[in-house]
Amino acid sequence: MRSAKDFFRPLAVGAPAPVREVPFRPSRMIHFFDPGNEKMAAKVPSIAPQVDVLLGNLEDAVQADRKEAARNGLVQIAKATEFGDTQLWTRINSLDSPWALDDLLTLVTEIGDKLDVIMVPKVEGAEDIHYVDRLLAQLEAKAGITRPILVHAILETATGVANVEEIAGASPRMQGISLGPADLAASRRMKTTRVGGGHPGYLVREDPNPSDSDAPRATFQQDLWHYTIARMVDACAAHGILPYYGPFGDIRDTLACEDQFRNAFLLGCVGAWSLHPVQIAIAKKVFSPAPADVAWARKVIDAMGDGTGAVMIDGKMQDDATYKQCLVVSELADTLAARDPELAEAYAAAEKE
Ligand SMILES: CC(C)(COP(=O)(O)OP(=O)(O)OC[C@H]1O[C@@H](n2cnc3c(N)ncnc32)[C@H](O)[C@@H]1OP(=O)(O)O)[C@@H](O)C(=O)NCCC(=O)NCCSC(=O)C[C@](C)(O)C(=O)O
Numbered sequence: 001m002r003s004a005k006d007f008f009r010p011l012a013v014g015a016p017a018p019v020r021e022v023p024f025r026p027s028r029m030i031h032f033f034d035p036g037n038e039k040m041a042a043k044v045p046s047i048a049p050q051v052d053v054l055l056g057n058l059e060d061a062v063q064a065d066r067k068e069a070a071r072n073g074l075v076q077i078a079k080a081t082e083f084g085d086t087q088l089w090t091r092i093n094s095l096d097s098p099w100a101l102d103d104l105l106t107l108v109t110e111i112g113d114k115l116d117v118i119m120v121p122k123v124e125g126a127e128d129i130h131y132v133d134r135l136l137a138q139l140e141a142k143a144g145i146t147r148p149i150l151v152h153a154i155l156e157t158a159t160g161v162a163n164v165e166e167i168a169g170a171s172p173r174m175q176g177i178s179l180g181p182a183d184l185a186a187s188r189r190m191k192t193t194r195v196g197g198g199h200p201g202y203l204v205r206e207d208p209n210p211s212d213s214d215a216p217r218a219t220f221q222q223d224l225w226h227y228t229i230a231r232m233v234d235a236c237a238a239h240g241i242l243p244y245y246g247p248f249g250d251i252r253d254t255l256a257c258e259d260q261f262r263n264a265f266l267l268g269c270v271g272a273w274s275l276h277p278v279q280i281a282i283a284k285k286v287f288s289p290a291p292a293d294v295a296w297a298r299k300v301i302d303a304m305g306d307g308t309g310a311v312m313i314d315g316k317m318q319d320d321a322t323y324k325q326c327l328v329v330s331e332l333a334d335t336l337a338a339r340d341p342e343l344a345e346a347y348a349a350a351e352k353e
C-alpha cells in the first residue's frame, strides 16, 4: 500500500496532479446510451441539455460484435458535440474482457480532455482500481491531459460488496460508486430475474390472529437492496466520494422506479441511472430536494444562528444535528439551483410561502 504522503502524487511523470476533493457537480441522472446505435446517437444533442451526466456505454447491452462501433461512435460524438455544463462519462468494458484495454487506450488519447469520469464495471477490490489508476496516469501524460479523469466503480459482485470500503478509498481518482443490481444478483445466486427493484416474494407477514387462526394476514414487501445501498453509502461517505443507485430495468413501471430512486435518495445517494428517456424526469424529480423541504431546512438554519443549542420550531425540537441535516439539504439545493433555473425559482417561491 502507498504511504499517506504519496497518496496524492501523480502515478506517471507528466500526469496531472490528483484531485484532493471530489468535485460535487450535479449528477442526478447518469443517462446511458449506446454510441454505436444510430437512433440513440442522433438523440444526443437534444438529450445532453436535459441531463446532468451523459454516459456512452461500451459494456453490457452492447453486443460483442458492436463493441468497436460503440467505442468509435463515442469518439466521434465527443469530438462533434459541445456538452456545456453536462458531464460526459463512459462505461468501459470489464477488466477481464478483451476490450477494456483498447477502450482506455482509444478514449483517453482521442477524447480524454472531454471525459469527466470513467465507470469501471464489476470492480472486485482495490487492485482493479490501482490497475486503472496507473494506466490512466500513463495515458494522460502521453495525451497531455491537464486535469485528471475520475473513476467510478460499479458494485456488482459479492466480492466487490465485501471489499466496498477499500474500493472507495483506493485512489484519489475515485469519484463514486453505483449499485449494479443485475450482475450482483447473479453473483450472489439470488433468485431474481430483474434489473433492480423489489420482488413480491421478499416479504414479512403479520402475526396470526390468536382468536381467529383463519383470518387473512397482511404482508409487507421488503427492499432487497437496502443492505447493499446502505453499505455503499457508508463506504462512500467515509471516503468523501458519491453514492448512486444504478439502473431500474422495468422501463414501463415509472411509479416503482420513482419509489426505488427515492429510497436511495433518502438513504444518501445523489443520483441514479436513466436507461430510457422516460426515466430522466423521474431522476430529476427525485434527486432534487422538494421545495417545501428546502424551505423548511432554511427556516431551521435561520432559527439556529451559529448552529448550536436547541430551539422548538412548529412543535419539533431542533439542535446541532438537525441543523447539520438541514445544511445537507440546503447546500444540495444551492448546487442544483445554480444549474437549473426552474428549480431556483421553485425554491425561492417556497421560501416566500
Ligand atoms: C431498454 C431499451 C432497449 C428500450 O429501447 P426501445 O427502442 O425498445 O424503446 P422505445 O420506447 O421504443 O424508444 C423510443 C425512442 O427512444 C430512443 N431511446 C431509447 N432508449 C434511449 C436512450 N437510453 N437514450 C437515447 N435514446 C433512447 C429509441 O431509440 C427510440 O427512438 P426513435 O423514437 O427514434 O425510434 C433502450 O432504452 C436501451 O437500450 N437503453 C439502454 C440500456 C442500457 O444501457 N443498459 C445497460 C445499463 S443497465 C446494466 O448494465 C445493469 C448493471 C448495472 O450492469 C447491472 O445491474 O449489473
Ligand SMILES: [Mg+2]
Pocket: 060, 121, 156, 180, 182, 183
Ligand atoms: Mg452489470
